[in-house]
Amino acid sequence: AQSVAQPEDQVNVAEGNPLTVKCTYSVSGNPYLFWYVQYPNRGLQFLLKYITGDNLVKGSYGFEAEFNKSQTSFHLKKPSALVSDSALYFCAVRAPGQNFVFGPGTRLSVLP
Amino acid sequence: EADIYQTPRYLVIGTGKKITLECSQTMGHDKMYWYQQDPGMELHLIHYSYGVNSTEKGDLSSESTVSRIRTEHFPLTLESARPSHTSQYLCASSEFLDNYGYTFGSGTRLTVV
Known part of the structure; x- marks a missing residue:
C-alpha cells in the first residue's frame, strides 16, 4: 500500500530565509513523486515532480526537491522564502498503475 | 490557468x-x-473514472454518485444534501x-444548511 507523510502541519519561516517542507513516503516499486501548492479558494497547482534521473529536481517559483531513496524522502526546498509563498503544500506519490496518494498537507507561513 | 472547469464555485x-x-x-x-477536501486540508478521493462509461468509488465512502x-x-x-456534505469538492x-x-x-x- 502507498502512503505519504508530511510530519509538520505548519511551517513558519521569515522572508528571505530558506524553507523546507518535509515529505516521506512508502510505496512498492519505483515511485513517482510530486509536489503541489494550493492558494486560498483555489485548486492544487503542480510545482515539480520526480520520475527518474537526477535526484534534485527544480520546479516553478524557485522551488526544488531532493529525492532520497534510502530515506524515502522528497523534501521541498527554496533558498529564499517570499511572503507570496504562503500557502498549503501537498506531497503526492504514485506507484505505477495506481492513483495518487496525497499527504495531509503542510501550511507554510512566510512572515515579513 | 488550467483547462478544467468546475461550476459553481460556491453553493449554499x-x-x-x-x-x-x-x-x-x-x-x-x-x-x-x-x-473531497476537509476544512483541515486533507484530500480524500471519492470517485474516479478511467474513461467513458467507467466509474469507481474512491477511498472515502461517499453518498454521491458520478457519471x-x-x-x-x-x-x-x-441526491439529498445534508449538512455533513458541507465541504470543498475538487475535480482533477x-x-x-x-x-x-x-x-x-x-x-x-458547498455549504448545506
Whole structure:
C-alpha cells in the first residue's frame, strides 16, 4: 500500500530565509513523486515532480526537491522564502498503475 | 490557468435538495477524479473514472454518485444534501500515463444548511 507523510502541519519561516517542507513516503516499486501548492479558494497547482534521473529536481517559483531513496524522502526546498509563498503544500506519490496518494498537507507561513 | 472547469464555485443549499457539481476538461484526458477536501486540508478521493462509461468509488465512502458519458464531462450528484456534505469538492484530470500529474479545477465550496 502507498502512503505519504508530511510530519509538520505548519511551517513558519521569515522572508528571505530558506524553507523546507518535509515529505516521506512508502510505496512498492519505483515511485513517482510530486509536489503541489494550493492558494486560498483555489485548486492544487503542480510545482515539480520526480520520475527518474537526477535526484534534485527544480520546479516553478524557485522551488526544488531532493529525492532520497534510502530515506524515502522528497523534501521541498527554496533558498529564499517570499511572503507570496504562503500557502498549503501537498506531497503526492504514485506507484505505477495506481492513483495518487496525497499527504495531509503542510501550511507554510512566510512572515515579513 | 488550467483547462478544467468546475461550476459553481460556491453553493449554499438547503437540506434534502438534489445538487449536481459540474466538472469539464478540454484536454482530452482519459482519467478524471473527484476529491473531497476537509476544512483541515486533507484530500480524500471519492470517485474516479478511467474513461467513458467507467466509474469507481474512491477511498472515502461517499453518498454521491458520478457519471462519465463524455470524455470531457464528469459531474458529481448528491441526491439529498445534508449538512455533513458541507465541504470543498475538487475535480482533477490526468493523462493515461502515470508519469503525468493531475490538473485540478478551482473547486466547488458547498455549504448545506
